[in-house]
Amino acid sequence: MDPTPLLEMRGISKRFPGVVALDQVSLSVGKGEVLALCGENGAGKSTLMKILGGVYQPDDGDLVVDGNPVRISGVTDSMALGIAFIHQELNVLDNLDIAANIFLGREPLNALKLIDRKKIHADTGPLLKRLGLDIPSTTPLRNLSIAQQQMVEIAKALSLKARVIIMDEPTSSLTLTETARLLEVIAELRTDGVSIIYISHRLGEVSECADRVEVLRDGKNAGGLSRAEISHDAIVAKMVGREIQHVRVPSQANQTPGYLKVRNARSSRFPGHSISFDAARGEILGFAGLVGAGRSEIIKAMVGLDPHGSAEVALGTETLVIRHARDAISHGIFLVPEDRRQEGLVTEMTVRENITLPDLGTYASSGLVSKARETAVATEQIGSLKIKTPGPEALIRNLSGGNQQKVAIGKWLAMNPKVLILDEPTRGIDVGAKAEIYKLMRTLAESGAVILVISSDMEEVLHVSDRIAVMHEGRITGVLDAADCNEQNVMQLAVGRTVSCAKPASLS
Amino acid sequence: MMKKELGIFILLVVLCVATATINPRFLSQANLTNMANVIGLFGVFSLGLGLVIITGGIDLSVGSMCALSGIVLSMALTEWKWAWPLAVLAVVLIPMALGWAQGALITRVKMQPFIVTLCGLLLYRGIARFIADDGTKGFGDPSNFATLRAIASGKIFAFHVGDFKFEGLPMPFVALIVIGFILWVVLHRSVYGRYLLAVGRNEEAARFSGINTRLVITAAYVIAGLLTGISGIMIAFYTNSVSPSNHGNFYELYGIAAAVLGGCSLRGGEGSIIGIIIGTALLQVLQNLVNLLGIPSSLNFAVMGAVVLLGVLADQLLRQRARTA
Numbered sequence: 001m002d003p004t005p006l007l008e009m010r011g012i013s014k015r016f017p018g019v020v021a022l023d024q025v026s027l028s029v030g031k032g033e034v035l036a037l038c039g040e041n042g043a044g045k046s047t048l049m050k051i052l053g054g055v056y057q058p059d060d061g062d063l064v065v066d067g068n069p070v071r072i073s074g075v076t077d078s079m080a081l082g083i084a085f086i087h088q089e090l091n092v093l094d095n096l097d098i099a100a101n102i103f104l105g106r107e108p109l110n111a112l113k114l115i116d117r118k119k120i121h122a123d124t125g126p127l128l129k130r131l132g133l134d135i136p137s138t139t140p141l142r143n144l145s146i147a148q149q150q151m152v153e154i155a156k157a158l159s160l161k162a163r164v165i166i167m168d169e170p171t172s173s174l175t176l177t178e179t180a181r182l183l184e185v186i187a188e189l190r191t192d193g194v195s196i197i198y199i200s201h202r203l204g205e206v207s208e209c210a211d212r213v214e215v216l217r218d219g220k221n222a223g224g225l226s227r228a229e230i231s232h233d234a235i236v237a238k239m240v241g242r243e244i245q246h247v248r249v250p251s252q253a254n255q256t257p258g259y260l261k262v263r264n265a266r267s268s269r270f271p272g273h274s275i276s277f278d279a280a281r282g283e284i285l286g287f288a289g290l291v292g293a294g295r296s297e298i299i300k301a302m303v304g305l306d307p308h309g310s311a312e313v314a315l316g317t318e319t320l321v322i323r324h325a326r327d328a329i330s331h332g333i334f335l336v337p338e339d340r341r342q343e344g345l346v347t348e349m350t351v352r353e354n355i356t357l358p359d360l361g362t363y364a365s366s367g368l369v370s371k372a373r374e375t376a377v378a379t380e381q382i383g384s385l386k387i388k389t390p391g392p393e394a395l396i397r398n399l400s401g402g403n404q405q406k407v408a409i410g411k412w413l414a415m416n417p418k419v420l421i422l423d424e425p426t427r428g429i430d431v432g433a434k435a436e437i438y439k440l441m442r443t444l445a446e447s448g449a450v451i452l453v454i455s456s457d458m459e460e461v462l463h464v465s466d467r468i469a470v471m472h473e474g475r476i477t478g479v480l481d482a483a484d485c486n487e488q489n490v491m492q493l494a495v496g497r498t499v500s501c502a503k504p505a506s507l508s
Numbered sequence: 509m510m511k512k513e514l515g516i517f518i519l520l521v522v523l524c525v526a527t528a529t530i531n532p533r534f535l536s537q538a539n540l541t542n543m544a545n546v547i548g549l550f551g552v553f554s555l556g557l558g559l560v561i562i563t564g565g566i567d568l569s570v571g572s573m574c575a576l577s578g579i580v581l582s583m584a585l586t587e588w589k590w591a592w593p594l595a596v597l598a599v600v601l602i603p604m605a606l607g608w609a610q611g612a613l614i615t616r617v618k619m620q621p622f623i624v625t626l627c628g629l630l631l632y633r634g635i636a637r638f639i640a641d642d643g644t645k646g647f648g649d650p651s652n653f654a655t656l657r658a659i660a661s662g663k664i665f666a667f668h669v670g671d672f673k674f675e676g677l678p679m680p681f682v683a684l685i686v687i688g689f690i691l692w693v694v695l696h697r698s699v700y701g702r703y704l705l706a707v708g709r710n711e712e713a714a715r716f717s718g719i720n721t722r723l724v725i726t727a728a729y730v731i732a733g734l735l736t737g738i739s740g741i742m743i744a745f746y747t748n749s750v751s752p753s754n755h756g757n758f759y760e761l762y763g764i765a766a767a768v769l770g771g772c773s774l775r776g777g778e779g780s781i782i783g784i785i786i787g788t789a790l791l792q793v794l795q796n797l798v799n800l801l802g803i804p805s806s807l808n809f810a811v812m813g814a815v816v817l818l819g820v821l822a823d824q825l826l827r828q829r830a831r832t833a
Contacts, residue, residue: 329718
């Protein structure tokens with residue numbers, strides 16, 4: 001390998017309000033090298049790559065290309081340096097054909113100052129051939145599969161003379177054969193001297209294609225692995241890499257096992273897989289897994305929010321028919337969704353209006369809402385959840401993230417939940433509010449509710465759950481007892497491997 | 509929201525004062541009565557359209573629905589010889605059913621409101637012209653259907669004190685006040701009204717909160733149909749003859765303009781009943797102003813367009829300033 005790396009990032013730091021996303025991170029890629037970037041959700045991979053792509057500016061640190069320091073202050077700078085970014089959500093226009101997509105924004109013009117269609121199609125042909133894509137360049141993008149659209153993005157990168165191609169979770173929506181084909185293309189590009197930064201949770205692919213692995217953890221370098229050292233266990237060990245000493249509060253609740261039974265839950269995201277699980281009254285059941293494992297989707301299918309999903313749900317001895325969210329709500333099954341601004345709250349309405357929204361009928365007589373009764377309940381929730389707001393009439397959008405989340409939870413607490421499901425309940429919330437939300441979940445469980453928590457924060461899942469169901473690609477790969485498992489076990493299951501202390505899903 | 513209504517209310521007062529100063533006939537009883545009458549006629553369906561706009565939708569079919577109501581009413585009474593309560597019932601139920609169908613297409617088939625109601629605009633107009641054989645229909649002699657005529661276009665509360673004779677309030681104006689009051693309670697005090705605002709603001713969050721969003725939205729189109737039917741009856745008696753090819757033309761645009769002037773956002777989730785009524789009044793005062801000030805009547809639409817544009821522009825600028833301040 002070349003002594004001077006093609007691209008180097010030295011001591012990069014990036015702070016966002018309240019969080020240090022990257023702390024003195026360094027990274028280098030050689031010419032024709034495939035570097036895999038691994039790490040848990042939130043380890044800082046995306047932030048680091050966005051700095052390379054010119055989306056963010058680092059607060060500290062240097063970028064060096066070919067041994068010369070550079071500044072990347074925008075996407076154009078990054079492109080000019082030969083860095084191409086292929087995002088997980090592809091950036092293609094499906095109403096245009098392949099050639100038009102590849103030359104978007106830099107169309108060559110002919111004598112009439114119109115797009116030189118002959119030239120763009122003539123130039124596109126060889127690119128497609130090089131990637132083994134046997135499709136005419138006049139094909140509209142919407143007629144291509146996701147894998148083929150991805151190849152078009154790679155072709156675009158090549159036509160831009162990219163020397164480094166960043167691929168963010170490129171295989172998350174590909175089939176096995178398509179994945180194999182992509183890995184072949186990556187190998188060919190490497191032979192041609194193109195460097196690849198490959199971000200993936202799928203450690204199998206990483207071990208197959210990477211020359212080197214760099215692991216990030218909590219916004220810091222957690223160490224690298226050379227080609228010879230790469231193995232599943234070695235990567236997982238570096239991704240986790242810490243021994244957390246939790247002071248676990250053992251559950252005081254009288255648990256009633258099997259109170260909530262979910263059978264054959266199937267989401268439209270993974271129609272081929274169904275999952276089943278039980279949860280006890282008084283229990284907090286955590287759902288761990290990497291982003292895209294299908295946890296939120298399964299829960300939405302369970303509470304009637306996925307029109308093409310289905311699930312058989314029983315509560316105690318009663319079998320429920322859940323077709324709409326309102327059916328689940330009428331049985332006391334409530335969801336605090338992941339996206340609180342879009343799904344959990346109406347941000348342009350007041351705290352009072354949001355808290356009473358799901359149960360407005362209770363605060364009304366003959367169809368007319370009693371504002372006094374609403375205000376009483378809102379004030380009660382503001383007090384018991386310690387929501388920091390000027391008052392019940394404040395607009396949600398003016399509250400901080402943590403206080404918004406408390407309102408999103410508070411609107412259900414006023415209705416005595418039997419099952420409360422929290423999806424990423426503490427994302428973007430400060431430490432103090434986090435602790436309060438954990439305590440609240442425990443109190444609710446002890447009062448006899450079933451609590452389901454989806455969290456991508458490993459520490460959180462281990463800390464709050466009694467049991468942990470780990471999901472991978474739409475399936476539950478195992479259920480762990482939080483008391484006698486560690487972060488390693490969870491991570492192994494999350495990447496699709498088996499762990500001896502795990503139990504199958506529905507036996508509890 | 510109060511602030512917004514205040515802004516357009518001030519604009520209305522300024523226009524009235526200006527017109528009255530230039531031409532005192534503006535304040536004559538005949539002119540004011542006539543204006544109250546047309547404000548009532550236009551206000552009733554504008555309120556329904558306002559509810560639809562609050563859901564984030566639009567209803568372009570109002571004018572054609574109005575023509576269809578007028579045709580069915582006059583033919584039922586004069587040609588098919590129906591008893592008037594039956595005819596009225598039909599003229600109210602038909603637009604409600606059409607509103608329900610539009611709502612169902614929008615919420616269940618997920619078609620866009622603009623397209624669905626644009627097709628409604630063409631469809632109902634065509635049906636009205638077809639059943640009337642493209643001929644103008646009327647109610648014949650003014651003494652016919654006296655009861656219904658009195659309800660739909662009469663005046664009440666007439667009195668005189670000494671030399672002063674008050675001719676009474678036109679029924680359409682009374683209808684607007686009564687319906688406006690009911691809808692104010694519905695929108696600002698009832699469970700349904702809260703759901704309507706929540707669905708308009710964020711349909712997703714409303715659904716996650718267990719609200720039957722389809723029903724809420726469909727109901728808005730049904731209410732809009734009901735109000736269009738009611739104003740259709742009053743407008744038919746006001747014009748006393750219904751020509752199916754141009755009766756009610758552009759009424760949906762008057763309604764949309766009134767709602768937007770009155771503070772409804774076409775993005776949904778925002779709007780007030782008082783605002784829509786003031787908006788309607790403003791549009792009618794403008795027409796009156798064009799007449800009284802001797803502005804060529806060909807400029808009628810241009811004046812209206814300019815004022816709506818300025819009103820919404822001023823509101824937008826004020827709002828941007830409030831955000832940056």
